[in-house]
Structures are given as C-alpha cells and as structure tokens.
Amino acid sequence: MAxxxxxxxxxxxxxxxxxxDVLASPHRHPEFDGSGTVKGQIRGPERLELGAEFGMDMRLGVGYRITNRVVEFAPDRxxxxxxxxxxxWRWELEPLPDGTTRVTETFDYSASRVAFAYQLAGLPSRNARSIEQTLPRLKHLVEDAA
Structure with missing residues (x-):
C-alpha cells in the first residue's frame, strides 16, 4: 500500500x-527551489508563522500565481x-549530536480524494526529483553562508 x-x-x-530561518522566510524560497517553478514576486510576511499566508509567481509550462498557508509550525523544527x-509541503528539522541537522522535505498528497490522478499525472515522481534538487541547494545555501 502506498x-x-x-x-x-x-x-x-x-x-x-x-x-x-531560511525556510521561514518566503522571500528566500526561490534561492533553494530545485523544481524551477518558484519565481519572484513573493508576497507575505518576512517570517512565516502558523496561519501566515504567502504568495508567489510560479511557472509550470504557463505562469500562474499561488497563495500558500502555513498549517503546521514548530519553531526551528x-x-x-x-x-x-x-x-x-512539509519540512522537518532534526538536530543531530554532532551539531549538524537532518532536514526532511515531504510532499504529502495522502489527504487528496484524487490521489490516483496525482499518480497518473506523475506528480509523485516529479516531486521526488524536485526534492532531490532542492535539498542540495538548501544545503549549499546554508553552509556557504557560514
């Protein structure tokens, strides 16, 4: 079972x-997005919190605007x-004993009533590829700033 x-x-x-700090700043999202869909014109607060809304210009074949809302929030975690x-889209941060942090990004479509359509459209594999490109970008962005 999937x-x-x-x-x-x-x-x-x-x-x-x-x-x-990077993840909670919507204006920084284009810097680490590996999907190539997040474009400029970020709208919203400087720092996200539970219930905060932020919007951005996107491009997936054609341009469009999207508004997101923060639905889970535990500072620094x-x-x-x-x-x-x-x-x-979920980001979990797990501090490790050596001072590093394990970051897990998850695309969760389990609540969708049309999950089969996501699968037929190839969204899970496309999102996996995007995550695999996003995480190294985030890693370099944060580590290079140190």
Missing amino acids: TKKVSRSVVIAAPAEKIF LITWRHFGPHR
Missing part, C-alpha cells in the same frame, strides 16, 4: 535554527504549508 508521501533527507552542517489543494 503512503502517498514522497520524502527525501539531507544532513546540513548547521544548527536547525539557521536552516529554519517543523513548518508545513499548503495552498487550495489538500496536499502539503
């Missing part, structure tokens, strides 16, 4: 607080957002 979630992890040589659809 979990209807796609997750990948990376270990970053930085404390969770530093990584979370967890941030999750979603837009009008039920799927979520």
